[in-house]
Amino acid sequence: MIAAHLPALQVVVPLLAAPLCAILRQGTIAWLIALVANWCAFVISIALVLQVRELGIISYELGGWAPPIGIEYRVDLVNAFVLMVVSGVGAVIIPYARKSIESEIPRAQRGWFYTMYLLCLTGLLGVTITGDAFNIFVFLEISSLSSYVMIAMGRDRRALTASYRYLIMGTIGATFIVIGIGLLWAMTGTLNLNDLADRVPAIEEARPVLAALAFLTVGISLKLALFPLHLWLPNAYAYAPSAASAFLAGTATKVAIYLFFRFFFTVFGGEGFFDSTPLPEIIMVLSIVAMFAPGVVAIFQSNIKRLFAYSSVAQIGFITLGISLASEPGLTGALVHIANHAIMKAGLFMLIGCIVFRLGSMRLEDMAGIGRTMPFTMAGIVVLGLGLLGAPATAGFISKWYLAEAALLQGLWWLVGLILLGSVVSMIYVGRVVEIAYFREPSEKVAGLKEAPLSMLIPGWVLVIATIYFGLDTTWTVGIAQDAAASLLSALY
Amino acid sequence: MMRDTIILRVVVKLLLPAILIFALYVQFHGDYGPGGGFQAGVAAAAAIILYGMIFGIPAAKQVVPPSVVFVMIPLGVLIYAGTGVAGLLLGDNFLDYSPLGSKPVYGQHLGILIVEFGVLVTVSSTMLAIFYAFGGRADEADAAEEARKDGEGGS
Amino acid sequence: MVVTVIGIIRAHNLFAVVMLGGVYSFLMATVLVILDAVDVSMTEAAVGAGISSVLLLAVLHLVRMREAPLRHTPVIPMIVCLLTGGALVYGTVDLPPFGEAGGPQNQHVAPYYIENAEHETHSPNIVTAVLASYRGYDTLGEVTVIFTAGIGVLVLLAARRRREDDEDEQKGGAA
C-alpha cells in the first residue's frame, strides 16, 4: 500500500515535518525531526527510482482527481534522478548542520532554521516531482522564500543585502515563469504538463507559444543563475550559513536546470521544436561565456566562499552546454554533471564550513598554511577541487567526458578544446587555494587550530568519497542518466 | 499611538465584533458566496490589528498572546496536510476527501470546510505575527528616538 | 491605473508612493469585479490595499521618507523593460479573442468544473470547489508559502538588536 503512495509521501513527509519543527522550536529536537524526515525522503526517492525502472512512468492523482482536472504527480526517470540527488545531498548535509548551525545561529532561532531547511527541501522536491505547471510555481516559491530566509540568517550583515537582491531577482524570475505558464494556458486551456505536451506541438508556430517559451527561458535562467543573470548568486552563497550554502549550492540551481529539461524537451519537445528555434545557439553561446567569465572572476576572489560560488556559475555553464547540444550524450553529460556537481559543490562548501568553523574567517589570505593544521579538511577540498576540474578517476571527469563526446559527435572540435580550456581555468583557481593552504607558512592563528569536529568532517568526507566512487563506478549516475536522456529526447512523459 | 482619542476607541469597540462576525460569515459562507479561509483569516486578523493600533500592541498581545500565534501558524498547515493524510490512511489518495463522509459528496464538502479552517488559522495568525513583529520594531524605534531626544534636551 | 503607475514611477516621496499603491490596488480590484473575478477582487482589495499598505506604512515609519535621486541614467533597465514589453506584445496580440466562450482556454477543463463542481463537492461557488478540492494541493502549497513567510518575518525581526554587536566585531575580519 505504501508503495503506491510514494510520490505523495516524497513531498508530504518533509512538508509535515516543517510545521512540527516550528511548533517544538527546540534546536536539537528540530534537528532530529529534520534528520528523520530528510532520510525518509532519500529512501523514498531511491525506491521511486527503482519503481520507475521496473514499471515505467508513475502517475499519482492528488486528491483523487484525474488529470488534467486535478493536480498530478508524475515521476519518470529524469525527475526521479533529480529527486534522488536533491534528497541525497540533503541527507548528508543534515548531520553536518548540527555543529555548524550551533556556531552560527543564536539558540532561539535554530529550530526555525531547520523549519526553513525542511521547507526548502519540500519546495525543491515538489517542483521536481509535479506534473502541473502552476504547481511548479507554487513550490518554487516555497523553496525560494525559505532560501531567502536561510541566507538572511548568515552572521555577516551583507547576508541581508544578498538575500534582498536574491529576493528581487528570484521574484522577477518566478513572475516570468508565471507569465509563460499563463500564455501556455491561454492557448491550450490546460496546466498539466503531459497534457501540454500533447497540445503544444499542434500550435507551436503560434506567437503566444513562442513568447511563452521566451518568458519561461528567461525566468528559469534567472533561477539557475545562467550567465549573465547570475549576479545574485555569489553573495547569496558567500554569506549564508555554511550548511545553507552547501545545501543551496548542491540543489537549488539543479532543480531549476531540471525545469529546463522539462519544458524544453517534454512540453516543447515534439519533433525537434527546440532545435528549430534559435534557443540552442543562444544557450550555447551563453554557456561558453559562463564557462570562462565567472571562472576568471573566481581566480581573483579573496573570499573562498565567493570563489567557489563563482565557480558554480561556471559549472552551470557546462551543464547548460550539454542541454544546448540536445543529443543523447549531451543530455547524459548534463544530467550526470547535475549529480556530480551537486555532490562536489556541497562537499566543498561543507569542508569550507569546517575551516570557517575553526578559523572564523572566509578570507583566503587568513588560510595560509592551513593544510598543516587541518590536514583532513584540506585534503578533502583538494580532492573535490580535482573533481571540479575534471581530473580522471573523479566524478567530474565522467561528466566532462560525455560533454566532450557529445561535441565530437556533432563535429564541434573547437568545443572540445573550449571544454578543456574551461577545466584549465578551474585548475587555476583550485591551484590558488592549494598554494595558499599548503605552500605558505601558517600564521600564529592558523598554527593553533585543531582539526574540524568529526560530526562535520565525516559528512564532508562522505561526499569526497562519493566523488571518487562515482568517478569509478557509474551504474547509479550514467546508467540512469543515459536512459533518462533517451526518454527526454523521445519526449516520453 | 492614538491612545487618547475617545471617539476612535468607542467606534473600534463597536466595530470589532462586527468584523469578527463578518470573518466567520466569509469563512463558512465561502462555498456559497465569494470568500473562504484566506479572506476570513485576513478579516479576523484585521480586527485584532485594528485593536492593536488603537489600544496599543501590548493590549492586543493580551488578547492574543504571541505564544499562541507561534503555535497557530504551523498548526494551520498541519490541519490542512493532516486532512490530506487522513484521506491517505482511509485508503484513498493524498488530499482525497471523499472517504471522510458517508458519501463521497459529503466527504468532499466536509474536507473543504476543514481545509478552509486550516487556511484561516495559518493566515490570521501569520498576519498577526507579522503585525507584532513590525509593530514591535516600530515601538522599539520610537522608544530609542525618544530616549535620544531626552538626552539631547538634558544636555 | 496607468496614471497611478506613472505617478509611482515619478514620485520621490515614499509616502505618496505607498498611498498611490493603495489606490492602484483598489482600482485593480474594481477591474477584477468587472471581469467577474469576485473572489480575486475581494482578496486583492484586502491584500493589496489593506495588508500591503499597512506593512509599507509600518516600514516607512522605521526608515527614511524620501527616495534619493537616481545616480545614473537608467539606460539598461529601459532596454530590459522595453524588450520584455515587446515580447509580451508579440505574445498577446495573437491570443484567442477576448470574451468568447469558444477560446481554447475556456474549453477543456473549465467546463468540467462548471458542470460538475456542485454535485461532486456540494459547493456552488466553483472557485472554492476548485481551490479546496480539485486543485487543493496548490492551496496546501499556498498555505505553506504563508507559513514560510510568517516564520521568515519572525526570524528576521524577532531577533532583537543584539546581533549587531557581534557584527561590528566581524566587519574587520570577514571582508
Place this chain on the structure above:
Amino acid sequence: MSTILADLNYWVTVFLLVGGLYIVVAHGNMIKKLVGLSIFQTSVYLLFISPGKILGGTAPILDDKYTLYSNPLPHVLILTAIVVGVATIALGLALVVRIHESYGTIEDDDLTDLESDT
C-alpha cells in the same frame, strides 16, 4: 466594442508590467522596488483573468438564474498568486527593516558603496 475592450485590457496589462518592472530594475530605493515588484505581479493577474472572462457570463457561483459563467480556473490560480505575492512583499519588507538597522540606508547605490569599502 469587444475588440477595443480586449485590446485595451492587454495594452494596460503590458503597460503595467513594463512600468512595474521598470521601477524594480531602475530605482534604487528598496521600498520603492518592492512597490514596483507588486505592480509587476499584479499585472500578471490581469493577464490571467482577462482571457477567462466570457462576455455575457457571470461570476462562477452557480445559480439557477444564469447559464453562462466565466472561467473559474484563472481565479483560483490568481488567488494563490496574490497570496504568494504578499508573502514575498512581507518578507522583503522585513529584510528592508533589518538592512536599514544595520546599514542606516536603504538606497541600493549607497549600499554598494558601503560594501565595497569593507
